[in-house]
Amino acid sequence: MRTIKIALAAALALSAFAAAAQTVKIGFITSYSGLNGNLGPYMERAVRLYLKQHEKELGGVKIELLTRDDTGPNPDKARQLAQELVVRDKVNLLAGVIFTPNAMAMAPIATEAKVPFVIMNAGTAVITTRSPYMVRTSFTLWQSSYPLGEWAAKRYKTAYTLVSDFGPGHDSEEAFAKAFTAGGGKIVGAVRAPLQNPDWAAYMQRVKDAKPDALMVFIPAGKTATAVMKNFADLGLKDAGIKLIGPGDITTDEELPNMGDVALGVITVHHYSAGADRPANKEFVAAWKKEYGQNETPNFVAVGAYDGAAIIVEAIKQQKGKLDPDKTMEIFKHWKSPNSPRGPISIDPETRDIVQNEYLREVKKVNGQLANVETETVATALKDPWKELQKKK
Numbered sequence: 001m002r003t004i005k006i007a008l009a010a011a012l013a014l015s016a017f018a019a020a021a022q023t024v025k026i027g028f029i030t031s032y033s034g035l036n037g038n039l040g041p042y043m044e045r046a047v048r049l050y051l052k053q054h055e056k057e058l059g060g061v062k063i064e065l066l067t068r069d070d071t072g073p074n075p076d077k078a079r080q081l082a083q084e085l086v087v088r089d090k091v092n093l094l095a096g097v098i099f100t101p102n103a104m105a106m107a108p109i110a111t112e113a114k115v116p117f118v119i120m121n122a123g124t125a126v127i128t129t130r131s132p133y134m135v136r137t138s139f140t141l142w143q144s145s146y147p148l149g150e151w152a153a154k155r156y157k158t159a160y161t162l163v164s165d166f167g168p169g170h171d172s173e174e175a176f177a178k179a180f181t182a183g184g185g186k187i188v189g190a191v192r193a194p195l196q197n198p199d200w201a202a203y204m205q206r207v208k209d210a211k212p213d214a215l216m217v218f219i220p221a222g223k224t225a226t227a228v229m230k231n232f233a234d235l236g237l238k239d240a241g242i243k244l245i246g247p248g249d250i251t252t253d254e255e256l257p258n259m260g261d262v263a264l265g266v267i268t269v270h271h272y273s274a275g276a277d278r279p280a281n282k283e284f285v286a287a288w289k290k291e292y293g294q295n296e297t298p299n300f301v302a303v304g305a306y307d308g309a310a311i312i313v314e315a316i317k318q319q320k321g322k323l324d325p326d327k328t329m330e331i332f333k334h335w336k337s338p339n340s341p342r343g344p345i346s347i348d349p350e351t352r353d354i355v356q357n358e359y360l361r362e363v364k365k366v367n368g369q370l371a372n373v374e375t376e377t378v379a380t381a382l383k384d385p386w387k388e389l390q391k392k393k
Contacts, residue, residue, distance in 0.1 A: 022321040023062040026312065027085030029106070030096040030120075034072025035196055036222045039098050039301050042254070043120055046302040047095070049291055050309035057313065061321035066091060070102050073166070073195060078102035082109045092323045093118065095308060098301070099220075100124040100167040107131040114325040116315075116332065120308040121301050124167035125386035128352050133325065135332040135352045137311055137345075138304030139271050141168045141218065142386040144247035145175035147358050147378045148216070148269040152176075152245060153183025156213035162203055163218040165192035172218035172247055175385065180216075188212050195220070200231040207242065208235060214243040221252035221299070226259050233262035243267065248372065251363050253299045256370040263363045263370055269378055271356045272300040272342040275371035284341035303341050311335050311347070344381070353384045 028047070030040035044067060051063055066089055070078040078097070085091045086109055094110060094117040097103045103122040107130035110117040119127060119136040128134045152159060159180055163169035169192060177187050189210045191203055207215050215237065219228055229251075232244055244250075248270020251263055274285055274297050284306065288298045298306075315323065315331045329352075336346035343357045358379040361372040 022060070023064050024093070024316055024321060024323060025064045025066060025089060025091040027082065027089065027091035027094045027115075028065050028067045028096045029070050029078055029081050029085075029094065029102070030067070031072050031098045032067075032069040034074065036098060036220050036224070037069075037072060038222055039121070039299075040069065040096075042299055042302045043096055043098070043305040045288075045292060046298065046305035047120075047309040049287060050306050050313070052291075053287065054310075054313050057317060059317070059320065061316055063312075063316070070097070070099075073099040073101050075101040075105035079105040079109065082106040086113045086115055091115065093312060093328075095312065096120055096305070097122050100127060103127050103134075104130055104167075107134060110134060116323075116325055116328045118308045118312060118332075120305040122168075124171050125384050126167070132352075133329060135311065135329070135347060136354055137308040137347075139300070139354060139356070140384045140386065141171040141247060142175040142384055143271065143354075143356070143379070143382055144269045144358055145172040145216075145218070146179045146385040147382070148245060148247060149176040149179025149185075150183055151269065151360060151378055152214055152216070153180045153185040156185060156243065158186050158188045158212045159214045159216055160189040160191075160207050160210055160212040161187060161216045162191050162193065162207065164195050164198075164220060164224075166195050168220075169218050171386065172216075176216050193219070200228055201235060204231045204235045204237060208237050208240055211240070212242060214245050217244065217246040217250050219250065221249040221301070222255055223258075225250045225252060226255055229259045229262050229266075238262070248272070248300060248361065251361070251372055252301075253372060254297050255299075256363065256372070259370070261370075264365070266363045268361050268363075268372065269358050270300065270361060270372070271358055272303045273359065273361055273372035273374055274298055275366060276341070276359075276374050278341065278343060280339040281341040298341075307337060307340050307342075307345060310337060310340075346381075348383050348387075351384060351387050353387065355381055355383050358382055 253274040333349040
């Protein structure tokens with residue numbers, strides 16, 4: 001009898017340990033190589049930083065991050081990786097993704113397998129309509145480009161748009177033009193450049209010849225933005241009195257040192273700047289530098305992933321590590337954070353998209369370093385304008 005009791009006690013102890021050591025698997029797909037392969041590490045670092053800071057809140061539940069490289073805008077690769085993670089690795093969640101085509105390709109897998117998918121960057125408005133198991137903690141291009149058009153219409157009579165020829169670029173072009181023309185402005189030219197290896201000098205010459213008051217540019221953040229900035233300066237557009245404006249991707253924080261003084265004075269609208277003086281942001285930037293080095297600066301990709309990790313941790317906490325996909329989505333739909341590094345944010349339960357403030361920023365020198373200085377809040381608690389406009393049709 002005593003032997004049975006000891007065995008039973010051992011079994012109970014083992015089962016309690018198993019429950020305490022339960023693991024939630026996250027299939028984390030992002031870009032570590034190819035176009036903008038430098039952005040994937042920002043995404044992963046942000047997730048790992050948040051998980052490290054909040055590990056004690058998980059009650060012993062372990063989180064395993066299964067990282068995969070989609071090699072840039074590569075929907076076939078992204079779909080294949082997602083399928084392997086769901087079928088073979090049996091992940092509880094999918095997360096990450098820099099590029100829109102990849103997110104769109106993964107949507108059917110999330111739907112069929114009922115695996116919640118947290119989009120931490122890809123910004124085309126339509127994405128979240130492709131699966132009921134998607135939620136987005138980053139942004140849409142409409143959120144930045146529409147208020148930018150409203151702001152620009154009060155200051156400039158004419159504008160030219162130059163965007164990358166894929167979903168986010170089309171969104172940025174349409175959103176800016178809609179708001180700018182509604183405010184009385186005139187679009188004097190519009191061009192869509194190939195996503196990879198465009199000839200920026202040729203495009204900039206066309207813009208210069210058109211003599212607009214402002215040039216609105218959207219391209220994927222990072223090295224491409226630096227190339228655009230340098231061509232803008234080298235071809236004399238700034239000297240010709242053309243104002244360079246755009247969503248925040250064109251002056252992403254980590255890339256400013258590579259741009260140099262040609263970036264000074266560039267105006268953008270965006271939801272995040274590493275230079276913002278909100279207490280939560282100062283804490284975030286300080287924690288980032290402590291973890292990854294004093295010369296490292298988080299960017300908007302990092303903040304989208306940081307808040308993406310926050311929404312995941314909340315779902316795990318509420319369900320004590322035993323994730324039900326539909327319960328998880330309900331938690332996601334009603335999640336909010338009053339103290340994100342970017343300001344107060346929430347999820348719109350109707351669209352599963354982020355609701356956030358948008359800030360007007362100007363590149364200035366602060367303590368000898370280039371920074372995106374927030375000068376005003378141009379939109380408060382902004383839902384995705386594209387989806388709001390669709391409701392009115």
